[in-house]
Amino acid sequence: MKRFDCLKILAGMIDAKTIVVANVGPISREWNALRPSDANLLQVNLGLCAAVGLGISVSLPGRRVVILDGDGNLLLNLASLADMANQDLKNTLHIVLDNEAYEGGGGLRSATGGKADLSIIARGAGIPESCVVTTLEEFENKTRAALNGAGHHFIVSKVEKGSVANLPTITLDGKEAKYRFARYVESNEGVQILRPRYTHI
Amino acid sequence: MEAAAVQAVVQALKQAGVDFISLLPDSDFSDLQYQVAADKHFTYVPVSNEAIGVGVCAGAYLSGKRPALLVPTSGLLVAAWPLTSICMAWSLPLLMLIPYRGDIGDAFWLMGPYKDTTEPLLKVLNAPYRVVSKREEIAQAIIDAQGSTISWQRPVAVLLTGETIK
Numbered sequence: 001m002k003r004f005d006c007l008k009i010l011a012g013m014i015d016a017k018t019i020v021v022a023n024v025g026p027i028s029r030e031w032n033a034l035r036p037s038d039a040n041l042l043q044v045n046l047g048l049c050a051a052v053g054l055g056i057s058v059s060l061p062g063r064r065v066v067i068l069d070g071d072g073n074l075l076l077n078l079a080s081l082a083d084m085a086n087q088d089l090k091n092t093l094h095i096v097l098d099n100e101a102y103e104g105g106g107g108l109r110s111a112t113g114g115k116a117d118l119s120i121i122a123r124g125a126g127i128p129e130s131c132v133v134t135t136l137e138e139f140e141n142k143t144r145a146a147l148n149g150a151g152h153h154f155i156v157s158k159v160e161k162g163s164v165a166n167l168p169t170i171t172l173d174g175k176e177a178k179y180r181f182a183r184y185v186e187s188n189e190g191v192q193i194l195r196p197r198y199t200h201i
Numbered sequence: 202m203e204a205a206a207v208q209a210v211v212q213a214l215k216q217a218g219v220d221f222i223s224l225l226p227d228s229d230f231s232d233l234q235y236q237v238a239a240d241k242h243f244t245y246v247p248v249s250n251e252a253i254g255v256g257v258c259a260g261a262y263l264s265g266k267r268p269a270l271l272v273p274t275s276g277l278l279v280a281a282w283p284l285t286s287i288c289m290a291w292s293l294p295l296l297m298l299i300p301y302r303g304d305i306g307d308a309f310w311l312m313g314p315y316k317d318t319t320e321p322l323l324k325v326l327n328a329p330y331r332v333v334s335k336r337e338e339i340a341q342a343i344i345d346a347q348g349s350t351i352s353w354q355r356p357v358a359v360l361l362t363g364e365t366i367k
Contacts, residue, residue: 021260041263044256044287045283045286045287045290046286047252047256047282047283048252048253048255048256048259048283048286048287050253050256051248051252051253051254051255051256051257051259051260051283052256052257052259052260052263052287053260054246054253054256054257054260055223055246055256055257055258055259055260055261055262055263055264055266055268056260056261056263056264057260058244058246058257058260058261059221059244059260059261059264059265059266060264060265077250077252077253077256079248079249079250079253080249080253080256082249083246083247083248083249083253083257086247087246174287174290174291174292175290175291175292177291178263178291178292178293181263182263185263185264185265186265189264189265191264191265192265193262193263193265194354195351195352196352197348197351197352201344201345201348201349
């Protein structure tokens with residue numbers, strides 16, 4: 001199963017208001033090609049995709065939040081799963097595109113290429129809606145079911161290593177991406193995020 | 202931490218507009234942590250390590266919240282990576298309250314190394330800070346730090362020492 005094909009299915013299922021937080025590397029590049037949007041927060045570094053997604057999910061409970069994680073990214077801060085579970089999230093779909101490798105880091109095997117099963121770990125952390133999918137049909141069914149209801153869903157999608165050719169380059173750095181995402185939230189949620197001062201406090 | 206200092210911190214956080222707290226339970230801040238956990242004014246997200254806390258606060262800030270991270274000097278070292286890879290790389294604010302273990306006067310030998318790590322690390326991480334040792338200085342320090350971190354778009358810390366954490 002190719003990661004890009006999973007993401008293509010997902011892109012066809014979510015609406016324009018869904019916030020997507022994605023792992024640094026090919027996951028972000030592929031997602032950006034399929035669904036360029038200021039509602040994306042891409043290139044979230046190792047160990048932090050779930051944490052950043054948790055902060056958004058808790059703060060915007062009326063929004064659907066999709067986290068596109070990597071196995072290596074999640075493994076670095078596995079405790080994120082326990083911290084997420086304890087928030088009883090109602091708006092979160094956490095997908096791990098598990099290629100069992102540090103693809104962006106040269107391709108060596110990750111712990112999920114050995115004995116670790118992230119879906120069991122997630123269940124143990126307190127996320128009962130947790131599963132593994134190995135075919136596109138399963139991915140589509142589980143993703144649709146998750147998006148049709150509230151709750152906190154965790155899907156481990158076993159994918160091949162390797163990306164697709166000729167993906168567009170992501171031209172935003174983190175700073176510009178931050179401003180665009182923050183302005184998007186400001187204009188859609190009626191909140192003020194950025195507030196430069198011109199006086200002493 | 203004395204009750205008066207705890208109250209000063211909680212009131213200052215509210216006055217500064219902070220409405221989201223992330224923390225990992227820590228002995229020096231435990232009275233304060235119980236207070237903010239029970240106070241419905243704050244969205245409360247406890248974490249299992251401080252690196253996760255930085256990520257959580259980044260997501261909260263970008264969603265319209267005004268987060269603060271309560272982080273011990275040891276946890277600041279754990280948080281160094283996301284403070285670099287998110288806060289520095291994306292230019293993100295974060296108010297950090299730090300009980301300054303290892304400061305002069307803290308005689309516990311095990312805390313000694315944090316005198317060597319804490320302030321130099323904040324400087325390396327491009328995070329300005331104010332050291333507060335008097336209870337009456339707590340409120341303004343927190344209010345100033347919060348206003349500065351939001352305007353400057355980089356982390357700012359308040360280090361609590363002396364009578365403020367006894």
